[in-house]
Amino acid sequence: MQFQVKSLPHRHLVSYDRSRLGLATTLSTGLCPLESVLFHGTRPGWIELIAGVMFSGKSEELVRRVRRAVIAKKRVQVFKSHLDARYAGLYTVSTHDGGLVDAEPVDSSEAVLRALRPDTEVVAVDEVQFLDDGIVAAANGLADRGVRVVLAGIDMDFRGLPFGPMPTLLAIAEIVDKLQAICVVCGGPASRNQRLVDGKPALWESPTIMVGGRESYEARCRHCHRVPRADEDQTALL
Ligand code: ADP
Ligand code: ZN
Numbered sequence: 001m002q003f004q005v006k007s008l009p010h011r012h013l014v015s016y017d018r019s020r021l022g023l024a025t026t027l028s029t030g031l032c033p034l035e036s037v038l039f040h041g042t043r044p045g046w047i048e049l050i051a052g053v054m055f056s057g058k059s060e061e062l063v064r065r066v067r068r069a070v071i072a073k074k075r076v077q078v079f080k081s082h083l084d085a086r087y088a089g090l091y092t093v094s095t096h097d098g099g100l101v102d103a104e105p106v107d108s109s110e111a112v113l114r115a116l117r118p119d120t121e122v123v124a125v126d127e128v129q130f131l132d133d134g135i136v137a138a139a140n141g142l143a144d145r146g147v148r149v150v151l152a153g154i155d156m157d158f159r160g161l162p163f164g165p166m167p168t169l170l171a172i173a174e175i176v177d178k179l180q181a182i183c184v185v186c187g188g189p190a191s192r193n194q195r196l197v198d199g200k201p202a203l204w205e206s207p208t209i210m211v212g213g214r215e216s217y218e219a220r221c222r223h224c225h226r227v228p229r230a231d232e233d234q235t236a237l238l
Contacts, residue, residue: 044121045146047139049169051155052179054193055219058152059095061177062126065150066093066101069122074148076122078103079112081130083209093126109134121147128153129163130209136168143174157208158195158217159227181219190219194226201226 050058082105093103128151139149157163183190195202197215204227
């Protein structure tokens with residue numbers, strides 16, 4: 001189906017409000033606005049970045065885009081950081097809601113490039129914040145040669161600081177979707193990852209990536225997010 005975005009009737013354009021209606025909102029064409037714009041009348045090859053806090057629906061959105069690309073008979077490869085083995089394990093991208101697609105675990109940007117098949121048209125990478133900075137050049141190189149690159153990653157670490165390659169990816173991606181979760185404390189929109197150790201806010205000084213630790217995470221808004229420093233009185237912050 002061919003159509004020009006510019007020629008869409010006004011009512012279609014005003015009905016698109018991602019922040020209120022959610023990303024899966026579709027135009028009357030059945031395509032989401034992003035896909036409508038990109039799949040019609042442009043050369044292939046670009047970077048889409050789905051960024052945000054844990055529980056914000058990044059994996060759901062990545063899985064949704066992958067499924068649609070498969071339906072469109074594109075040759076798709078899905079990767080995810082080997083550091084994420086939550087729920088269904090290492091060989092799937094799984095969501096907090098139980099949705100999943102098969103994925104190849106990778107420990108570096110090099111590994112993505114090594115595993116890539118020459119005829120792949122769509123590359124999706126989940127948990128991209130865990131990969132090294134080489135993912136920036138890798139994603140650019142793939143997009144330059146016509147591959148649709150779909151990346152999903154946590155934009156801030158538990159302290160609220162930019163996470164790994166995410167700031168640069170946010171800058172170079174053609175399309176950025178920043179998702180929010182629901183703050184478990186106040187019910188507002190959540191943008192921050194609250195790390196808890198034994199139910200208490202983790203200290204600022206703790207490592208950015210904890211593997212196999214006793215920690216848990218909650219989605220929280222800026223105002224409910226707590227990251228005490230070692231020299232602060234933690235009980236005052238609870
Ligand atoms: P992400 O990849 O961003 O961590 P997922 O796509 O895996 O997120 O999961 C999103 C789903 O998590 C939501 O659709 C919802 O069912 C569930 N969920 C659990 N806790 C929350 C929360 N605090 N805010 C929003 N969604 C939540
Ligand atoms: Zn809050």
